[in-house]
Amino acid sequence: MKGTVVKGIGGFYFVYDGNSVVMGKARGNLKRNRDLIYVGDIVDFDIDKSDMDGECVIHRVIERKNHLNRPPVSNLDTLVVVFSLRQPDVNYPVIDKLIAGAVMKEIEPVICITKTDLADEEELEIARSAYEDIYPTVLVNGISGEGTETLLEMIRGRRVALAGPSGVGKSTITNHILKSAASDELNAYEKAIEAETGEISDKTGRGKHTTRHVEIFPLGEDTMLYDTPGFTSLDMPEYDIYKVRDLFPEFRELQTGCKYADCLHINEPECAIKEALEEGKLARSRYESYLIMTEEVKKWQK
Numbered sequence: 001m002k003g004t005v006v007k008g009i010g011g012f013y014f015v016y017d018g019n020s021v022v023m024g025k026a027r028g029n030l031k032r033n034r035d036l037i038y039v040g041d042i043v044d045f046d047i048d049k050s051d052m053d054g055e056c057v058i059h060r061v062i063e064r065k066n067h068l069n070r071p072p073v074s075n076l077d078t079l080v081v082v083f084s085l086r087q088p089d090v091n092y093p094v095i096d097k098l099i100a101g102a103v104m105k106e107i108e109p110v111i112c113i114t115k116t117d118l119a120d121e122e123e124l125e126i127a128r129s130a131y132e133d134i135y136p137t138v139l140v141n142g143i144s145g146e147g148t149e150t151l152l153e154m155i156r157g158r159r160v161a162l163a164g165p166s167g168v169g170k171s172t173i174t175n176h177i178l179k180s181a182a183s184d185e186l187n188a189y190e191k192a193i194e195a196e197t198g199e200i201s202d203k204t205g206r207g208k209h210t211t212r213h214v215e216i217f218p219l220g221e222d223t224m225l226y227d228t229p230g231f232t233s234l235d236m237p238e239y240d241i242y243k244v245r246d247l248f249p250e251f252r253e254l255q256t257g258c259k260y261a262d263c264l265h266i267n268e269p270e271c272a273i274k275e276a277l278e279e280g281k282l283a284r285s286r287y288e289s290y291l292i293m294t295e296e297v298k299k300w301q302k
């Protein structure tokens with residue numbers, strides 16, 4: 001039988017076959033292979049009543065379309081990069097690295113700015129304008145649910161993960177979407193599922209890392225929503241520095257105006273990117289993320 005791994009905890013995997021979830025383990029040689037099973041993997045499995053370690057045995061991982069290490073998931077069409085401006089404060093380099101990681105794997109990014117109730121209009125506008133011309137962008141209020149239906153329409157029919165810092169409201173959004181998607185078309189399992197959300201701790205303003213494991217919530221035939229644990233930092237993979245430049249689509253047209261065709265927009269003279277920055281035509285946060293990312297990949301080249 002075929003199913004999707006929707007959760008994995010301590011060597012146990014939960015496999016969804018389109019109707020219900022069975023728990024089980026990977027066959028011995030799959031485990032030895034060290035090539036872990038990712039949540040999102042489509043697997044061949046058999047029901048095994050005699051097995052004391054659960055109800056099923058996974059025999060094989062069907063070839064993955066893609067996978068990410070942070071968060072550890074596979075077979076994504078879209079990565080929704082979720083962040084708030086306050087509680088927790090936005091950390092643009094982390095956000096931009098997450099976006100870059102998706103683009104590298106040909107996973108389409110969607111930008112989701114949360115907690116609109118906690119930020120003022122001006123800072124929301126700055127955040128929105130940094131992204132809306134390059135990626136689909138949506139603003140969400142997790143308290144009222146505003147924006148979550150728009151997000152649901154953007155992700156229907158896809159395999160989509162919500163990723164971003166801890167406490168920004170990923171699980172809260174998951175629950176809004178599960179509620180909006182609820183209809184007679186969903187089966188009993190799909191109707192019953194819900195994500196756990198956590199209180200913000202007062203001292204740090206950060207979430208209490210409430211989501212500890214990736215979990216996939218199937219929403220009818222073709223839609224799968226992955227809720228993932230938050231994180232605070234991300235390392236740059238071993239990219240070529242020019243590859244990093246290519247991960248900023250907003251540079252593409254402008255940089256044809258740079259004096260040097262291989263301009264990296266750092267110290268070169270007559271740089272169209274730096275001019276655009278001075279004129280306010282490029283988001284400063286994006287350029288700063290770019291500088292941080294190029295510094296980090298330079299470490300790899302040494």
Ligand SMILES: Nc1nc2c(ncn2[C@@H]2O[C@H](COP(=O)(O)OP(=O)(O)OP(=O)(O)O)[C@@H](O)[C@H]2O)c(=O)[nH]1
Pocket residue numbers: 114115116117118140141142143164165166167168169170171172173196197198199200207208209210211212228229230231
């Ligand atoms: N003020 C405000 N609070 C929100 C909003 N969305 C979520 N929260 C609260 O923020 C806290 C964290 O929300 P979660 O949904 O658990 O955050 P998360 O991104 O899943 O966090 P991790 O699982 O740790 O990665 C909860 O107390 C939510 O009620 C919002 O739009 N505005």
Ligand SMILES: [Mg+2]
Pocket residue numbers: 170171172196197210211227228229230
């Ligand atoms: Mg969560």
Ligand SMILES: [Zn+2]
Pocket residue numbers: 255258259263264265266268270271272273274
């Ligand atoms: Zn330049």
